[in-house]
Amino acid sequence: MQARRLAKRSSMGSRRLSAAAPQVDAVRPPKPESAWRPPRREGSAAALEEEDEDEDVVVEVEEEEEEEEGGLGSAPPALAGHGKGPLRGSLKAANIKREMTFHAFQQEDVKSDISRKLPDQQFLLFTTKEEDLKTAETKKLNRAHEHEKENTRSVCLLEQKRKVVSSNIDVPPARKSLEELDMDKVTAAMVLTSLSTSPLVRSPPVRPNESLNGSWKEGGFVPSSTSSSGYWSWNAPSDQSNPSTPSPPLSADSFKAFRTPSQADDGIDEGEASNLLFDEPIPRKRKNSMKVMFKCLWKNCGKVLSTAAGIQKHIRTIHLGRVGESDYSDGEEDFYYTEIRLNTDSVADGLSSLSPVSPSLASPPSFPTQDTIRPETSCAKSETKVMTPLSRSAPTNLYLVHTDHAYQATPPVNIPGSAKFTPNGSSFSISWQSPPVTFTGIPVSPTHNRAAGSGEQKQTHTVLSSPPRAAFGLRKPRGEGKKCRKVYGMENRDMWCTACRWKKACQRFID
DNA sequence: CGTGCCGGGGT
DNA sequence: ACCCCGGCACG
Numbered sequence: 096m097q098a099r100r101l102a103k104r105s106s107m108g109s110r111r112l113s114a115a116a117p118q119v120d121a122v123r124p125p126k127p128e129s130a131w132r133p134p135r136r137e138g139s140a141a142a143l144e145e146e147d148e149d150e151d152v153v154v155e156v157e158e159e160e161e162e163e164e165g166g167l168g169s170a171p172p173a174l175a176g177h178g179k180g181p182l183r184g185s186l187k188a189a190n191i192k193r194e195m196t197f198h199a200f201q202q203e204d205v206k207s208d209i210s211r212k213l214p215d216q217q218f219l220l221f222t223t224k225e226e227d228l229k230t231a232e233t234k235k236l237n238r239a240h241e242h243e244k245e246n247t248r249s250v251c252l253l254e255q256k257r258k259v260v261s262s263n264i265d266v267p268p269a270r271k272s273l274e275e276l277d278m279d280k281v282t283a284a285m286v287l288t289s290l291s292t293s294p295l296v297r298s299p300p301v302r303p304n305e306s307l308n309g310s311w312k313e314g315g316f317v318p319s320s321t322s323s324s325g326y327w328s329w330n331a332p333s334d335q336s337n338p339s340t341p342s343p344p345l346s347a348d349s350f351k352a353f354r355t356p357s358q359a360d361d362g363i364d365e366g367e368a369s370n371l372l373f374d375e376p377i378p379r380k381r382k383n384s385m386k387v388m389f390k391c392l393w394k395n396c397g398k399v400l401s402t403a404a405g406i407q408k409h410i411r412t413i414h415l416g417r418v419g420e421s422d423y424s425d426g427e428e429d430f431y432y433t434e435i436r437l438n439t440d441s442v443a444d445g446l447s448s449l450s451p452v453s454p455s456l457a458s459p460p461s462f463p464t465q466d467t468i469r470p471e472t473s474c475a476k477s478e479t480k481v482m483t484p485l486s487r488s489a490p491t492n493l494y495l496v497h498t499d500h501a502y503q504a505t506p507p508v509n510i511p512g513s514a515k516f517t518p519n520g521s522s523f524s525i526s527w528q529s530p531p532v533t534f535t536g537i538p539v540s541p542t543h544n545r546a547a548g549s550g551e552q553k554q555t556h557t558v559l560s561s562p563p564r565a566a567f568g569l570r571k572p573r574g575e576g577k578k579c580r581k582v583y584g585m586e587n588r589d590m591w592c593t594a595c596r597w598k599k600a601c602q603r604f605i606d
Numbered sequence: 607c608g609t610g611c612c613g614g615g616g617t
Numbered sequence: 618a619c620c621c622c623g624g625c626a627c628g
Contacts (some may be wrong), residue, residue, distance in 0.1 A: 573609080573628075578609080578610065580609070580610080581608095593619085594611090595610085596620080597622090599610090599612080600610075600611055608628090609626100609628085610626090611627105612624090614621100615623100616621075616622100617618100617620080617621100
């Protein structure tokens, strides 16, 4: 039973994920099962091995590269700071790239879809002669390189792109099967497409030498340890003898890896990240008639400011004591102020039209197009600027901490360790552009809460600082759909699914 | 109050 | 594992 519940929970979580990035789904390869293999991998590997001459050429290049790079090895030349041969590559890389390609484009329909969408220009790359290709691509890459400083994702994509290009150069197109060519085109197409959207991403500069989330490594993404610039990319396995090393899927999860470590730490919202990545507009609009003020929730403070920036600064400096880092925000301040909508023109009408959405979805696709949300003037403007890096679990400018919950009365004096949020009481509710959602707190340890001292029940709440699926109440929200009981009636109880018969969560009509 | 279903108990 | 049911939360 427990297992079933868990399964259900997890399926909810995945549903949420897929809803967060519907565009990814279109391109996402099938889930990497451990036993799954690209259908044509053996074939392609064999094809590559047949190309002995080409391999020789590549080996030559590789040696040359090592000479110049001083053993930087697989670190991309340009990105390692030398910028000499953006077109350099190795068969190794090409191989890996191809593997990845198979993962990413196993689905033929997806492939053709992408091919269709891409401008012809981007395919020039693969149809011109080698030399022209090199020069043209060099220019292209150099141009793209300009973005690298501020755009880590761009860097990563650029690297992928390079590998694609090199794979095409190392192996003359004439020698490749049509299918392979097509694959490479598509791969490059994908990469170029991603690259073309990359300027939208405003990532903080890469911070070198920062540790990374372990889970990313597990997923196949590992930082390039040989790189001196803190840059990281697809990890090329050091031994080519292991061709079956599963390459990471290009799923939304993988794209997380394009975030810089600092982003990971700062907790830029996943939903937002996917927004940025997939060109989805971020909802920043608000009802026109609404006057929004921001009230500090700190004990005995209650300061009200008109801008989020102001209140954040206030909290940061006055309450959190962060004088020196006024520009830096880890979003903690989010929790200590609330929006006050002064207009009686309630949000309810706007809220009612929307179904509850996981807080992790920073931008349900319907948000920006809602009629009830109108662009606002000065307030929204400043908010847009300041809130963006802060919004994490919910669009900050859309949520409203209810002013009657216990947490508000007693904001934590300070936040120990990594605890981001320590509301008082066992539950609190948050509402944004949807009916209020009540979160039931999951106490880390009831006894610990008691022991928090000073008579206050302290509780580390993970709703806003970690994936909220873990924080959705202890009880599963009641299913809306008709269950066996309703469908078949009490008299046909024998027609119910077993779960319903046993008064368990219905398995036939799963919500 | 009807319903969904969790938690727990019995076999 | 299968079955049942008290009890609770939700609408």
